[in-house]
Amino acid sequence: MVERSLYARAKAIFPPVANRATSLGIVKGEGVYLWDEEGNKYLDFASGVAVTNVGHNHPYVVQKVVEQCQTLIHGGHNVIYYPTYVELGEKLIEAVDPNYKVYFSNSGAEANEAAIKLAKQVTKRPGIISFKRSFHGRTLATTTLTASNSGYRQNYEGLLPSVYYADYPYATRSGLNEEEEVKRCIGALDEIFHCLIAPEQVSSIIVEPMQGEGGYVVAPKAFIQHLRKVCDEHGILLIFDEVQTGFGRTGKLFAYEHFDVKPDILTLAKGIANGFPLSAIVAKGELMDAWTQGTHGGTYGGNPVACASALAVLELLQDKYIDNAKKMGEYFVEELTLLKEKYDEILEIRGLGLMIGVEFVTKTGEPNATLVKKVIGKALEKGLILLNCGVDKNVIRFIPPLIVKEEEINKAITIFSECLEEIL
Ligand SMILES: Cc1ncc(COP(=O)(O)O)c(C=O)c1O
Known part of the structure; x- marks a missing residue:
C-alpha cells in the first residue's frame, strides 16, 4: 500500500466540482493499458474520454x-x-x-x-x-x-x-x-x-x-x-x-x-x-x-x-487505425449483441466504429442508472475502466483506443459479462 494515495492527496487540495469517474492514481500508460500506483494493470476502455485514440504513449x-x-x-x-x-x-x-x-x-x-x-x-x-x-x-x-x-x-x-x-x-x-x-x-x-x-x-x-x-x-x-x-x-x-x-x-x-x-x-x-x-x-x-x-x-x-x-x-490513423476502428467496432458490437440476447436489461447496443453505447433499462423499461453504476464499479474491480453517459446515466460507453486488438476486446467482453452475471 502506498502511504498516501494520489486520490487522498488530490482530495485535500482540489475542489469537488469536476465529476471523477474513478479514484485511481495512475502512474503509467502503454497502449490500451494503465498502471496504478499499487502496480495494478487496467484495460482502459475510456481512453481519457475518447482522447488517446492511438493508445497511451504510442512510440511514434x-x-x-x-x-x-x-x-x-x-x-x-x-x-x-x-x-x-x-x-x-x-x-x-x-x-x-x-x-x-x-x-x-x-x-x-x-x-x-x-x-x-x-x-x-x-x-x-x-x-x-x-x-x-x-x-x-x-x-x-x-x-x-x-x-x-x-x-x-x-x-x-x-x-x-x-x-x-x-x-x-x-x-x-x-x-x-x-x-x-x-x-x-x-x-x-x-x-x-x-x-x-x-x-x-x-x-x-x-x-x-x-x-x-x-x-x-x-x-x-x-x-x-x-x-x-x-x-x-x-x-x-x-x-x-x-x-x-x-x-x-x-x-x-x-x-x-x-x-x-x-x-x-x-x-x-x-x-x-x-x-x-x-x-x-x-x-x-x-x-x-x-x-x-x-x-x-x-x-x-x-x-x-x-x-x-x-x-x-x-x-x-490514416495508415491503419481508422480501418482497425471499423473492423474492431463491428466485432465488438457482434460480441455485445450476444449478451443482449441473454439480458432483458440491455435495451440497445448502438454506435459507430469504436464509439459504442449499451443502454440499460429496468424490467419495467425505465432507465437503469443503478445497474450501470454497479457494472462500471465491478468492472473496475476486475481491471476494466468504463464510463457512463446519457441524460439518465443509463448507458455504458465503450471507447477503447483505436489500436485495440480482438484479444483485448474479448478480455473486456469477458469482464463485462462476468459483471452482468454476478449482478443480475
Ligand atoms: C461533443 C463534445 N463537444 C465538446 C466537448 C468539450 O471538449 P473539452 O472538454 O475539450 O472542452 C466535449 C467533451 O466531452 C464533447 O464530447
Whole structure:
C-alpha cells in the first residue's frame, strides 16, 4: 500500500466540482493499458474520454513529440509561424476539403466557441440552434449550448441569449419508428422557426452527428441531411461538433462521412493530438476569410508540440487505425449483441466504429442508472475502466483506443459479462 494515495492527496487540495469517474492514481500508460500506483494493470476502455485514440504513449507519437520538444516548445501563433502548425493545417485541409481553412485552439469548448463566434461574425445574425441532450463544453457560451444535464447550468443561468434547443432524434425512447421520429424532430425545428426565431435571424445550427454525453445516440442520416437542406435554404451555417466523434473514433476520419453531409464548420479536439491540448475548427474558406482580423485569438492555440503529436496521430490513423476502428467496432458490437440476447436489461447496443453505447433499462423499461453504476464499479474491480453517459446515466460507453486488438476486446467482453452475471 502506498502511504498516501494520489486520490487522498488530490482530495485535500482540489475542489469537488469536476465529476471523477474513478479514484485511481495512475502512474503509467502503454497502449490500451494503465498502471496504478499499487502496480495494478487496467484495460482502459475510456481512453481519457475518447482522447488517446492511438493508445497511451504510442512510440511514434512519443518520438515526434520529443523531437519537437528539442526544437521548439512555444512560439505563439499570434507572433510567429512554425512547421508543425502549418503542416498540420495543410494535412487537415487535405483531409476535409482544399477549399476550407483551419484555426487551432486548445480544447473542444474553445473550438465550439470559435465556431459560433465565426458564424455570428460572418452572418451578423444573433441566433443559434442547439439540440436537447447535446454537450458542447464548459465555458459559459458552450454551457449555454449544452442541454444534456441541468446540473451543468446550475447557478450559471443568464447565459448566452438567443440560443434555442431543437429535438434530436432518439427513436429508441420515443417509441416511434425512425422515420416518424425524424418527422417529429423536423416538426419541432420548424416550430422553433415559426414560434420563436425566424430562420433569417439564425447564424448557426450546432449539432453532434452522434451525441456523446447525451447517450451515444447516432442521428439518422435523413435528419442530418435535412439540417443541411434547412441551412442551405436560409443561409444558416451548419456546425458539426466532432470533438468526440472525430479522428477515427467512428471508423472514419470524421463522422460526417457516414452521413454524406459536409458541415460549413467542423470542430475537432480530444483525439486530435492523443492527449496534448489541441483543438481545431475547419471551415469554408470564404467564411474564414470574412472573419475580421483581431476578433478572435489565443496564446497557446496550435502549440508546436501538440501539432507534432497531431501530425503523428493523423499519419497513424490514416495508415491503419481508422480501418482497425471499423473492423474492431463491428466485432465488438457482434460480441455485445450476444449478451443482449441473454439480458432483458440491455435495451440497445448502438454506435459507430469504436464509439459504442449499451443502454440499460429496468424490467419495467425505465432507465437503469443503478445497474450501470454497479457494472462500471465491478468492472473496475476486475481491471476494466468504463464510463457512463446519457441524460439518465443509463448507458455504458465503450471507447477503447483505436489500436485495440480482438484479444483485448474479448478480455473486456469477458469482464463485462462476468459483471452482468454476478449482478443480475
Ligand atoms: C461533443 C463534445 N463537444 C465538446 C466537448 C468539450 O471538449 P473539452 O472538454 O475539450 O472542452 C466535449 C467533451 O466531452 C464533447 O464530447
